[in-house]
Amino acid sequence: MKIGIFGGGQLGRMMALAGYPFNLRFSFYESAENCPSAPLGEVISDKVLGANSLEAFLASADVFTYEFENIPALLVEYIAQHKPVYPSVKSLAVSQNRLNEKQLFAKLGIPAAAYHQVHSQADLQQAVDTLGLPLVVKTTMGGYDGKGQFVIRQTEQVAQAWAELQQGLPLIAEAFIDFERELSMIAVRGQDGDTRCYPLAWNVHHQGILSHSVVPAPDVDAATQAQAEQYITSILHELNHVGVLTLEMFQTPDGLFANETAPRVHNSGHWSIEGAICSQFENHMRAVAGLPLGSTQELRPSAMINIIGQHPKTADILAIPEAHLHLYGKAERVGRKLGHITVTANDSNTLQVRMAQIAKCLPNQMAL
Ligand SMILES: Nc1ncnc2c1ncn2[C@@H]1O[C@H](COP(=O)(O)OP(=O)(O)OP(=O)(O)O)[C@@H](O)[C@H]1O
Numbered sequence: 087m088k089i090g091i092f093g094g095g096q097l098g099r100m101m102a103l104a105g106y107p108f109n110l111r112f113s114f115y116e117s118a119e120n121c122p123s124a125p126l127g128e129v130i131s132d133k134v135l136g137a138n139s140l141e142a143f144l145a146s147a148d149v150f151t152y153e154f155e156n157i158p159a160l161l162v163e164y165i166a167q168h169k170p171v172y173p174s175v176k177s178l179a180v181s182q183n184r185l186n187e188k189q190l191f192a193k194l195g196i197p198a199a200a201y202h203q204v205h206s207q208a209d210l211q212q213a214v215d216t217l218g219l220p221l222v223v224k225t226t227m228g229g230y231d232g233k234g235q236f237v238i239r240q241t242e243q244v245a246q247a248w249a250e251l252q253q254g255l256p257l258i259a260e261a262f263i264d265f266e267r268e269l270s271m272i273a274v275r276g277q278d279g280d281t282r283c284y285p286l287a288w289n290v291h292h293q294g295i296l297s298h299s300v301v302p303a304p305d306v307d308a309a310t311q312a313q314a315e316q317y318i319t320s321i322l323h324e325l326n327h328v329g330v331l332t333l334e335m336f337q338t339p340d341g342l343f344a345n346e347t348a349p350r351v352h353n354s355g356h357w358s359i360e361g362a363i364c365s366q367f368e369n370h371m372r373a374v375a376g377l378p379l380g381s382t383q384e385l386r387p388s389a390m391i392n393i394i395g396q397h398p399k400t401a402d403i404l405a406i407p408e409a410h411l412h413l414y415g416k417a418e419r420v421g422r423k424l425g426h427i428t429v430t431a432n433d434s435n436t437l438q439v440r441m442a443q444i445a446k447c448l449p450n451q452m453a454l
């Protein structure tokens with residue numbers, strides 16, 4: 087079976103690496119030359135093939151999926167008219183639009199930040215007046231790694247926020263959630279409706295980009311894990327979702343608040359390649375190919391640390407016990423995700439020691 091993937095970045099690459107052992111083969115719809123997925127299949131580029139590229143992509147595979155949600159839904163709809171696409175266009179349309187996400191959370195009774203739709207500077211002022219400060223203003227579509235956002239802390243900043251974000255209308259203004267920490271849950275749903283949830287990950291961001299994730303998130307009680315599972319399972323079934331879905335959440339003294347969803351494998355799930363019985367990538371491939379899902383059970387405490395901007399010395403990382411290096415074949419650039427390291431240990435103290443060792447080898451990592 088051949089899988090066509092919209093996007094040829096590191097997520098596509100890791101999907102392909104997971105699918106090869108059971109003889110899945112791949113094509114990628116991607117315009118960037120030398121993309122991370124290029125060594126693993128045919129790359130179909132609209133820059134090279136122009137108007138014929140979508141037809142060529144459609145002809146290149148049996149089943150389709152995507153590795154990021156910021157793609158025009160029209161492209162995916164076109165493919166879906168002819169061949170199966172998982173997750174469906176519905177899942178994509180919800181996850182790529184923050185307003186749709188918020189409406190879904192409300193429909194399913196999942197707590198989330200109070201919000202206002204913003205179409206004008208007057209709307210933004212009104213959001214400040216009703217939701218209070220700080221206020222998190224976001225573009226409804228297209229944001230990632232904290233891009234397309236402005237946190238208004240003083241009322242004088244309304245004009246500045248408006249000036250910076252008005253290109254990305256409509257906007258959404260969210261009440262600021264004073265969270266204790268950020269957690270995410272990754273789950274997968276098969277074509278037969280079977281669902282499996284991974285343990286909650288604790289995610290730490292630095293300068294708007296995910297720095298590292300620890301799994302299972304320390305000090306999570308069974309009720310919190312169960313609550314998150316109930317939230318994500320209700321989303322999976324509501325959307326009739328097939329494949330992996332991620333739910334980012336804020337943990338607060340009043341419980342979990344949903345932040346956003348991603349209809350795909352996620353950076354906070356990379357630990358699962360070595361840390362779980364069946365990784366998020368393999369489970370996504372199984373779901374897309376209509377195969378039985380694998381166990382999402384964690385094997386032992388794990389951490390995933392992103393490599394941002396500059397590469398570490400390979401030998402330094404591999405000298406650390408139970409550290410696994412994943413490089414994406416990208417050139418160095420400020421703020422760019424170049425790879426990640428997963429480290430595991432028998433106990434969380436040893437894990438912490440190893441994480442600190444890894445951080446020292448990474449030029450742009452904060453001390454861990
Ligand atoms: N309502 C909020 N209250 C407090 N902090 C927030 C709120 N919304 C977002 N943030 C902070 O900003 C970060 C980025 O926001 P969000 O996840 O919505 O955007 P994103 O650009 O899609 O990010 P990513 O690509 O990293 O998932 C969050 O991880 C959180 O730290």
Ligand SMILES: [Mg+2]
Nearest residue numbers: 231334345346
């Ligand atoms: Mg996010």
